[in-house]
Amino acid sequence: MxxxxxxxxxxxxxxxxxxxxxxxxxxxxxxxxxxxxxxxxxxxxxxxxxxxxxxxxxxxxxxxxxxxxxxxxxxxxxxxxxxxxxxxxxxxxxxxxxxxxxxxxxxxxxxxxxxxxxxxxxxxxxxxxxxxxxxxxxxxxxxxxxxxxxxxxxxxxxxxxxxxxxxxxxxxxxxxDAPHHDLVLAVTSHTPHLIAYTMVGVADDLQRVTDSEVVKYSAAGFRDFTRIAASDPTMWRDVFLANKEATLEILGRFTEELFALQRAIRTGDGEHLHDYFTHTRAIRRGIIEAGQDIDVPNFGRNAK
Amino acid sequence: MxxxxxxxxxxxxxxxxxxxxxxxxxxxxxxxxxxxxxxxxxxxxxxxxxxxxxxxxxxxxxxxxxxxxxxxxxxxxxxxxxxxxxxxxxxxxxxxxxxxxxxxxxxxxxxxxxxxxxxxxxxxxxxxxxxxxxxxxxxxxxxxxxxxxxxxxxxxxxxxxxxxxxxxxxxxxxxxDAPHHDLVLAVTSHTPHLIAYTMVGVADDLQRVTDSEVVKYSAAGFRDFTRIAASDPTMWRDVFLANKEATLEILGRFTEELFALQRAIRTGDGEHLHDYFTHTRAIRRGIIEAGQDIDVPNFGRNAK
Incomplete structure (x- = not known):
């Protein structure tokens, strides 16, 4: 070097x-x-x-x-x-x-x-x-x-x-090229961040579930979202304003799928849910094989 | 003992x-x-x-x-x-x-x-x-x-x-009591899981961003979602069907907030975004102080 x-x-x-x-x-x-x-x-x-x-x-x-x-x-x-x-x-x-x-x-x-x-x-x-x-x-x-x-x-x-x-x-x-970059990042980063911020905001805002309950019981899945939603606010404000079109496009796809799953829950369509949840396991495997994450339960963290 | x-x-x-x-x-x-x-x-x-x-x-x-x-x-x-x-x-x-x-x-x-x-x-x-x-x-x-x-x-x-x-x-x-349990878990676990499954499904389904791009560039935030979305499909199908009402209630609150943020992006309302993103940092701090997660960047993982 x-x-x-x-x-x-x-x-x-x-x-x-x-x-x-x-x-x-x-x-x-x-x-x-x-x-x-x-x-x-x-x-x-x-x-x-x-x-x-x-x-x-x-x-x-x-x-x-x-x-x-x-x-x-x-x-x-x-x-x-x-x-x-x-x-x-x-x-x-x-x-x-x-x-x-x-x-x-x-x-x-x-x-x-x-x-x-x-x-x-x-x-x-x-x-x-x-x-x-x-x-x-x-x-x-x-x-x-x-x-x-x-x-x-x-x-x-x-x-x-x-x-x-x-x-x-x-x-x-x-x-x-820049447009493709902005679309790829809308998928792998920008939309996930927006969703995590949203979910954490909702949890913090509910009257019937207290903050202390949210904190105590966060290990059931929610704590993963709070890590992302602790990122720098100024940086992320600018990201969403700067990548408006691609983020809105991916958000549109996201809400479309979310509504379909929501409908499956409402109508009791277990097959739709099971198929969807099976499908998504393969991507995790790919990420681990590509060396982009570790293959240890809960990211290997051991909270005291 | x-x-x-x-x-x-x-x-x-x-x-x-x-x-x-x-x-x-x-x-x-x-x-x-x-x-x-x-x-x-x-x-x-x-x-x-x-x-x-x-x-x-x-x-x-x-x-x-x-x-x-x-x-x-x-x-x-x-x-x-x-x-x-x-x-x-x-x-x-x-x-x-x-x-x-x-x-x-x-x-x-x-x-x-x-x-x-x-x-x-x-x-x-x-x-x-x-x-x-x-x-x-x-x-x-x-x-x-x-x-x-x-x-x-x-x-x-x-x-x-x-x-x-x-x-x-x-x-x-x-x-x-059971109804309160089901509401708390809809917030701290069930809705976050559904959202993670949805986001991973969307990423896997896009024609214009390839699977290999999603996998390679996942460290930008997305990989956190894929861990949750790798959970057992049968267990989670049953959870959503069994906790239908509370999950749909929290999903309703979630999409309401998401649409407000989406509107802020569309109209360029940076102040709304910045305020929201600032607010959500505190919860992460609470979770770490309560010993429910570790205080190390990226959960302390070091992927090769």
Whole structure:
């Protein structure tokens, strides 16, 4: 493994940026890592834990002389950040992002990119329910997929080097176009998150079942939903607003199926239910065989 | 710890019965554990792994001389099993069950109970996505709740001894009435399971996103749903048919909230989304503080 970039600027210092800092250090991929966050508190924490080589108080200082600039902010903030850093970008620099939606980010960032600056959107499919500068760790990307959605005319050498960065941070890398990315993620991530948030909200809101009952008896299945529904609210607000069309499409399919199952319950159609529930077991098997989850009951957790 | 029952009959030898066998042995709670399953294959496996002291080929032989008879079959089979064993039940014996719904089980079982036989419905809120006689383990009930829904006029001494059994198998025990149990479980278990099954079915069914994409990119949130949706289809079919009213009520609340969030996405109401997502974080904290889940990102799993 060898250094791939002289200076990497991390704009935003949350879970993904923090994990990138750790993973780049682990493999010696960056000459210098410079970090910036809008929040003074986050910058202080990042300095305290030595997350980056330098943490700066000004976004333009972070970008100065960087040959890789990573936009690690919520999707809704990408356009404003791109506009602000544009004048300070070094010719030949690569700008990338780690946003969970790609169509909206491309639309927001591309118009601000100066000639001679490269832009390759990226989305590492990795995360936890935690957030903030302390939540990152070097192993986050290990054997997880990172999806790149390169634009037409992307320089193959710039792309190849960037792909190598993600691989050396532990990821498998795939390429696809932005609309397909947004549809796939609506299925594997965005709609599941919305549903989990909804279910947890409903449980919290019922008058006839108390909060303490929900908490005590959560191990019956509900606690899995609460993990997802503990994710960063700002990030997820922006995801749904940015991937509106695909999310609404998958939600439409979801409610259609849910109503069919609801009808089967109401009419006592046990065969429909049994067939549906049998069908869904195979996918779990596929995920375990693909190494994307562990084959241990209850995810191997042992709560005391 | 001391022996509480001379002979325990386990009718059905799946995850819960198997875990009970292990947990009763761990604490020396039963003089003898006799097992029966309708499936010859299951009986063979149970014998092979020494799950019980004896495995018998006839349900009435299992019940013979048992002072505790545990009905560990799907909810829809409880009535027929109760009818079949009734003539063989020992006077003074306690019959209990581990079904996930209580109102329907009480309705199905009670009419068959002979005079002088006690019946106390139970529901251990513990499980994994696995099933069958090999899936049980002694620790399953440790620090999980077991809900008892005793009927009016239940003998206090019989109840107290039975409560002690669950406590010595590792559980915390609570009592409530059956309708409240069924509502609470509709929130913490039944509706979440139905939703997870639905989401996994939708993902598997889309033409424009391939199964292999769903599997590869599942770590973005979806894989959590697939664990729940890998649960036993027969058990869950019966749960929904048996707890129809409460499940449909909570589903109604769920779709109401989902449509409100869907509308917020469509109209771009970021404030509604952000408020909702902020609200749901607190419940996760409560569950962790109550010791009902571990406080480690991604449930502490490290998939390769």
């Amino acid at each position: 060898a250094q791939l970039y002289n200076r990497v600027a991390l704009i935003g210092l949350g879970l993904i940026a923090g994990s990138m800092a750790h993973a780049m250090k682990r493999a010696g991929l960056a000459g210098e890592i410079v970090g910036y966050s809008r929040s003074a508190e986050t910058r202080d924490v990042a300095r305290e834990i030595g997350l980056c080589d330098r943490v700066v108080d000004n976004m333009l200082d972070a970008v100065d002389g960087a040959d890789l600039v990573m936009l690690c902010v919520p999707v809704g903030a990408m356009g404003a950040v791109a506009a602000e850093i544009a004048p300070a970008l070094m010719p030949g620099a690569l700008v990338s992002d780690v946003g969970s939606t790609k169509g909206a980010v491309i639309e927001a960032v591309t118009p601000h990119m100066p000639a001679g600056v490269h832009f390759i959107p990226a989305h590492p499919l990795a995360g936890t329910e935690q957030s903030g500068p302390r939540s990152g760790f070097a192993e986050l990307f290990d054997n997880r997929w990172c999806l790149l959605t390169p634009l037409e005319g992307t320089d193959p050498e710039v792309l190849s080097r960037y792909k190598s960065l993600w691989e050396q941070m532990g990821s498998n890398v795939d390429e696809m | 001391a022996q509480l029952y001379n002979r325990v009959a386990l009718i059905g030898l799946g995850l819960i019965a198997g875990s009970m066998a292990h947990a009763m042995k761990r604490a020396g709670l039963a003089g003898e554990i006799v097992g029966y399953s309708r499936s010859a294959e299951t009986r063979d496996v149970a014998r092979e792994i020494g799950l019980c002291d004896r495995v018998v080929d006839n349900m009435l032989d299992a019940v013979d001389g048992a002072d505790l008879v545990m009905l560990c079959v799907p909810v829809g089979a409880m009535g027929a099993v109760a009818a079949e064993i009734a003539p063989a039940l020992m006077p003074g014996a306690l019959v209990s069950d581990v079904g996930s719904t209580k109102g329907a089980v009480i309705e199905a079982v009670t009419p068959h109970m002979p005079a002088g036989v006690h019946f106390i419905p139970a529901h251990p809120l513990a499980g994994t996505e696995q099933s069958g006689p090999r899936s049980g383990f002694a620790e399953l009930f440790d620090n999980r709740w077991c809900l008892l829904t005793p009927l009016e006029g239940t003998d206090p001494e019989v109840l107290s001894r039975y409560k002690s059994l669950w406590e010595q198998m590792g559980s915390n025990v609570d009592e409530m």
